Amino acid sequence: MSDVTELIHQYLRHNKKFPHVFCPGCGHGIVLGSLIRSVHELALSKDEVVLVAGIGCSGRIAVYVDFNTVHTTHGRALTFATGIKMANPDLKVIALMGDGDAFSIGGNHLIHAARRNIGVTALVLNNSIYGMTGGQSSATTPKGAVSQTAPFGHLEKSFDLVKLASAAGANGVSRGTVFHVNMLDRLIAEAVSRPGFNLVEIMSPCFTQYGRKNKFKSAVDMFKWLKTETSPLESWEQLPPEEKAKRLPIGTFLAGQEPGLEVLYGNLRDDLAAKEQPR
Amino acid sequence: MSKKSKGQTIITIYPDWCKGCGICVAFCPAKVLELDAAGKARVAHPEECINCGFCERHCPDFAISVVPRGRKKRLPPELENGV
Amino acid sequence: MATPRKTKKQVLFAQGNEAVVEGALLAGCTFFAGYPITPSSEIMEEMARRLPRSETGVFIQMEDEIASMGAIIGASLAGRKVMTATSGPGFSLMQEHLGYACMTEVPLVIVNVMRGGPSTGLPTSPAQGDVQQARWGTHGDHPIIVLSAASVQECLEMTVTAFNFAEKYRSPVILLLDEITAHTREKIELPLPGEHEIFNRVVPSMPPEWYKPFEDTMRGVPSMPPLGSGYRYHVTGLTHDVMGFPTQQPDEIKALIERLFRKIDQFYTDIMLVDEYLTTDAEVGVVAYGSVARSAELAVAQAREAGVNAGLLKLKTLFPFPRPFVERLARSCKTLIVPEMNMGQMSREVKRVAASLTHIRTLNRIDGQIITPSQILKAITQG
Numbered sequence: 001m002s003d004v005t006e007l008i009h010q011y012l013r014h015n016k017k018f019p020h021v022f023c024p025g026c027g028h029g030i031v032l033g034s035l036i037r038s039v040h041e042l043a044l045s046k047d048e049v050v051l052v053a054g055i056g057c058s059g060r061i062a063v064y065v066d067f068n069t070v071h072t073t074h075g076r077a078l079t080f081a082t083g084i085k086m087a088n089p090d091l092k093v094i095a096l097m098g099d100g101d102a103f104s105i106g107g108n109h110l111i112h113a114a115r116r117n118i119g120v121t122a123l124v125l126n127n128s129i130y131g132m133t134g135g136q137s138s139a140t141t142p143k144g145a146v147s148q149t150a151p152f153g154h155l156e157k158s159f160d161l162v163k164l165a166s167a168a169g170a171n172g173v174s175r176g177t178v179f180h181v182n183m184l185d186r187l188i189a190e191a192v193s194r195p196g197f198n199l200v201e202i203m204s205p206c207f208t209q210y211g212r213k214n215k216f217k218s219a220v221d222m223f224k225w226l227k228t229e230t231s232p233l234e235s236w237e238q239l240p241p242e243e244k245a246k247r248l249p250i251g252t253f254l255a256g257q258e259p260g261l262e263v264l265y266g267n268l269r270d271d272l273a274a275k276e277q278p279r
Numbered sequence: 280m281s282k283k284s285k286g287q288t289i290i291t292i293y294p295d296w297c298k299g300c301g302i303c304v305a306f307c308p309a310k311v312l313e314l315d316a317a318g319k320a321r322v323a324h325p326e327e328c329i330n331c332g333f334c335e336r337h338c339p340d341f342a343i344s345v346v347p348r349g350r351k352k353r354l355p356p357e358l359e360n361g362v
Numbered sequence: 363m364a365t366p367r368k369t370k371k372q373v374l375f376a377q378g379n380e381a382v383v384e385g386a387l388l389a390g391c392t393f394f395a396g397y398p399i400t401p402s403s404e405i406m407e408e409m410a411r412r413l414p415r416s417e418t419g420v421f422i423q424m425e426d427e428i429a430s431m432g433a434i435i436g437a438s439l440a441g442r443k444v445m446t447a448t449s450g451p452g453f454s455l456m457q458e459h460l461g462y463a464c465m466t467e468v469p470l471v472i473v474n475v476m477r478g479g480p481s482t483g484l485p486t487s488p489a490q491g492d493v494q495q496a497r498w499g500t501h502g503d504h505p506i507i508v509l510s511a512a513s514v515q516e517c518l519e520m521t522v523t524a525f526n527f528a529e530k531y532r533s534p535v536i537l538l539l540d541e542i543t544a545h546t547r548e549k550i551e552l553p554l555p556g557e558h559e560i561f562n563r564v565v566p567s568m569p570p571e572w573y574k575p576f577e578d579t580m581r582g583v584p585s586m587p588p589l590g591s592g593y594r595y596h597v598t599g600l601t602h603d604v605m606g607f608p609t610q611q612p613d614e615i616k617a618l619i620e621r622l623f624r625k626i627d628q629f630y631t632d633i634m635l636v637d638e639y640l641t642t643d644a645e646v647g648v649v650a651y652g653s654v655a656r657s658a659e660l661a662v663a664q665a666r667e668a669g670v671n672a673g674l675l676k677l678k679t680l681f682p683f684p685r686p687f688v689e690r691l692a693r694s695c696k697t698l699i700v701p702e703m704n705m706g707q708m709s710r711e712v713k714r715v716a717a718s719l720t721h722i723r724t725l726n727r728i729d730g731q732i733i734t735p736s737q738i739l740k741a742i743t744q745g
Contacts, residue, residue: 004335005344012341016607018296019340025300029339050589052436063596063607068589070439071598072432073462079424079432084589086420086433087393087440091590109432112425181336220305223337265422269414276415 011036013066020064025219027178027204032061038189050093052081054101057132058125075106078113081120089262099126100138103159114168117196119260127206135209146213161201162253171196171256177203179226196260286326289346294319296342303334371551378517378544379404382473385521386445393442395422395433400485401541402475405447427452431459438468441588447473461500462599469528473537475544478730487730488541490652493707496536497681505626507535508681512655515550526561532583542653575606582625635678636687644673646742647695649712651677654701654733661738672742683711692716699741701725701733
């Protein structure tokens with residue numbers, strides 16, 4: 001349990017300004033810590049990790065950590081990640097996106113990355129809002145919630161990221177929160193080690209742009225919500241339907257072992273070479 | 280494992296990095312931490328610490344370190360695993 | 363399939379799209395990502411057959427052109443020579459990442475086989491309507507290299523050139539073809555190994571902790587390590603400092619943008635490629651590019667037979683605009699004719715640099731039909 005913070009400090013870029021830009025109580029810093037511990041736990045070198053980030057608050061995480069970091073365009077992180085992984089399958093490619101990033105503007109890229117099962121780990125930091133641009137509705141803003149673009153309450157339904165990624169064909173799908181950090185460490189480490197496309201939805205509350213407009217008194221209040229309104233998947237499944245609807249299940253939903261596209265392509269190349277060899 | 284003994288840790292807070300979000304204070308099971316007048320976390324009751332590690336894992340700003348007493352604080356160089 | 367003792371050139375009967383593939387493979391392209399679109403699809407189809415048969419080649423069909431660009435940028439960062447191919451509507455979608463590649467200085471080649479537009483336009487008919495989009499399609503101030511090809515053989519050669527420029531200047535390079543060049547079949551010769559100089563990007567060789575990823579150099583082109591090689595750095599589309607980190611410092615912003623321009627500007631003589639045909643004594647000059655340049659060549663020859671001193675300046679580099687060549691021709695000619703399959707996109711540039719030097723006539727066609735030699739001949743003889 002010790003050395004957690006010292007360990008993290010060793011992975012940060014010492015020429016960057018700290019504390020980082022995130023608001024007080026923002027979960028994004030916790031996700032960065034969790035990611036670093038997972039990478040360390042898996043004994044990956046800094047050189048073999050490529051962190052590909054999108055645009056938004058989550059996209060700003062990449063600048064702080066001493067991996068190979070690529071801060072891409074809004075919603076397109078997975079397309080870059082796909083190219084990197086196909087070009088060099090030895091790299092561990094982790095795409096870091098927000099909910100608007102991954103599921104609104106980048107929704108098409110996400111379902112296709114899942115379908116083609118590219119060996120990329122997608123971490124989606126879901127704060128239910130567009131934080132950086134000032135608190136507009138996103139594809140995960142709950143129905144009824146207030147935002148800058150839904151001042152009278154959001155009329156639309158929100159995406160269930162777990163169901164969406166599962167239906168699209170992802171190998172691994174899980175959901176964690178920044179309150180359940182030990183579980184989050186495990187979910188990220190498992191996702192990074194599993195073959196093919198793995199998505200981890202991470203509930204990371206935004207008090208500044210979402211919480212204070214939606215009856216949360218503080219960032220702490222939002223963490224309490226994460227604590228009390230979520231259930232580990234195993235116990236959630238035992239709940240009666242009306243309770244299920246109220247509570248958010250967290251844990252691992254899918255853990256397939258299909259090889260990633262980059263592996264299949266390498267095999268294809270080997271097969272073709274073998275066929276053309278004897279002549 | 281025997282019952283956890285209390286107060287066997289050195290808790291360091293880096294006020295320059297603390298943004299005063301209060302997560303560590305609110306969730307510390309032993310009520311070790313509190314916010315000071317400047318709104319930053321401070322160690323009020325180190326003798327109560329049970330070394331659960333919640334605060335350092337949940338500090339979004341990497342501003343708290345909890346290390347067991349008698350243990351070297353710095354990581355050995357081999358843990359630095361860049362190639 | 364290749365025999366090592368080849369001294370005679372292999373001859374192919376190929377269309378322009380296939381020649382592009384030959385050129386790309388010759389230049390060392392090992393990564394292609396694309397999305398099908400007429401009239402460029404043959405390029406990706408041929409890549410799908412060829413790349414997996416090479417040692418490290420990768421072909422991937424993406425979900426759209428935005429994704430295709432993302433994938434090739436990612437692969438280029440990982441050290442590959444990369445290409446995508448598209449046509450008008452797809453090229454529009456690529457503009458976002460074209461800007462990203464300019465800002466992050468990622469070498470890549472985009473082949474745009476132009477068709478009639480705007481919008482879905484004329485998918486199977488030729489046009490040259492994307493010239494100014496290639497120059498200015500993405501937002502923000504940026505330099506860009508745009509090339510064209512007039513024949514199938516040139517499709518091969520200009521593709522090699524496109525890769526060389528991309529790698530040499532760490533810049534996206536756009537190769538503009540038109541539907542005619544892309545689909546015409548003619549005899550081409552494959553160059554012998556070593557016949558074309560192949561340029562590979564410069565990689566850093568100092569200890570990694572000393573590497574400054576976007577440092578200014580004499581050439582203005584920083585060295586570029588592949589991801590995972592020990593040179594860990596930050597890549598961002600945000601305006602960045604020499605370490606690659608976002609900046610809002612006016613002096614750092616200025617230094618970056620000026621370097622991006624300078625690294626292209628100072629090598630104009632290397633980048634501006636033209637072919638001149640009978641221009642030395644020309645009184646009527648034709649400035650043309652792409653398939654129109656072939657019509658123009660015939661028209662010039664016929665004009666000479668008819669006693670008119672005509673000459674052709676064929677632009678192989680469209681941007682940076684080959685200003686010195688156009689100016690020189692403009693000084694010696696009483697008229698410059700700019701035939702093109704659009705409403706006047708390259709003629710804007712010609713007028714910009716030569717309006718005060720000579721009389722400039724445009725010859726535009728936007729009905730999905732080729733500009734014929736007789737149309738150009740008529741313009742020449744009318745003076």
